[in-house]
Amino acid sequence: MKNNLIKDFLKHKKSIAVVGLGYVGLPLAVELAGVFSIIGFDQKKRRIKELSSGIDSNKEISKEKIKSSEIDFTNDPHKLKQAAIIIIAVPTPIDKHKIPDLSPLKSASEIAGKNLQKGAVIVYESTVYPGVTEEVCAPIIEEFSGMRCGKDFKIGYSPERINPGDKIHTLSNIVKIVSAQDKKTTDILAQIYGSVVKAGIHKAPDIKTAEAAKVIENIQRDLNIALVNELAIIFNKMGLDTKEVLDAASTKWNFLRFDPGLVGGHCIGVDPYYLTFKAQAIGYRPEVILSGRRINDNMGKYIAGNTIKQLISSGKSVKKSKILILGITFKENLNDVRNTRVIDIYNELKEYGVDVFVHDYHADKEEVFREYGLSLLQKPENKKPFDGVILAVKHNEYCKYTLGYLRKLCKGNSVLIDVKAMFKREDALKQGFHYWRL
8 A cells, every 4th residue: 555655755755865876876776767757866977978868888777768768867966855765775895994984975965965956865775884873873863954854754774686797686676675763764764665676575574674684695605705715725725626426415405506716896895894894893893894805805826826826837037027918897798997906807917017908998097097006908919929818807808718818828838817717627728828717
């Protein structure tokens, strides 16, 4: 049974604003725009200009879908005053000391506070540790709005579950958690989100529960990958092939299959530090979570170290050897290079005196240079022959590469480091590669 407030939203008498139009905010705004009147706000003028032309540089939403959504894209914060619900979906990164950086969240809360209509609901989707929404964000909104939380405006939390690049587990196909500071507001949010989420709505009993649920989703995956990464290190020392071990173990009905690899990006590689920060703040030092993080954070150096060993075993001089890295993004088929751990491989090899060249079909060359100070190769052939190739990211384009093609890029007893286990070991050896994989 939809209450009168929901009916006003459905009749476009009331608007919803989405603050932050990145990998999370844009898909959400587009889905909601199919039912409601939506204001899409982002501080970046370039982003608004692109979206107004129907261009999503993240390549998540098609031009046709953006154009047909009729979203009011803007970088004018005053337009937020028109919104009865403001959904904040900004990044929550960590700083160089692995401490949560809440500055984007605080800035968004300040903007919302300055442009808040009385009676509005502010909903947060960003991943945080339990307590941030109520203890950090709400006071900022109160300060800049001059209103009282719970009386003049309400707050809620509905954690994002967007998986960039995934065309199957989209917003409407994933169960959505909703929570708020009271039952009435929770019910309103459940109906709003429920209008576009077909997989169902889960009402959490309170905001902190919803915040905790989100952060442990990524911690669980991080730890599972850390376990298999540690197993890969052990098996490598024992002369065992990790993929073959996993293939065998996977024949048991209740074995959970995870593959070793680099854990980067702005979710799995970041979110665990939010909970460990809060845990230490309340007097508990987490052991398992931080241990998993240490393992995953060091995998780039581990891969680089094994690349050096393979170069030596192939009879090549390490210093001034030429290595081609295929892929720099944190995940396949995306252009996002934030917190990519491929850079750890690059930096470690450079310290050994290796000449390292990087190619990527999806990464933006300007962003890569801005973030990491390295220039991408336009074509792998431009700097051949190489002494070795590292297949770091499983882009669709690289999946079409043959061993024969890779061999033509190299000279002599070349090295092939297959991070994603894309090729069969015996086939690589037949091509004359010194082959190694996680």
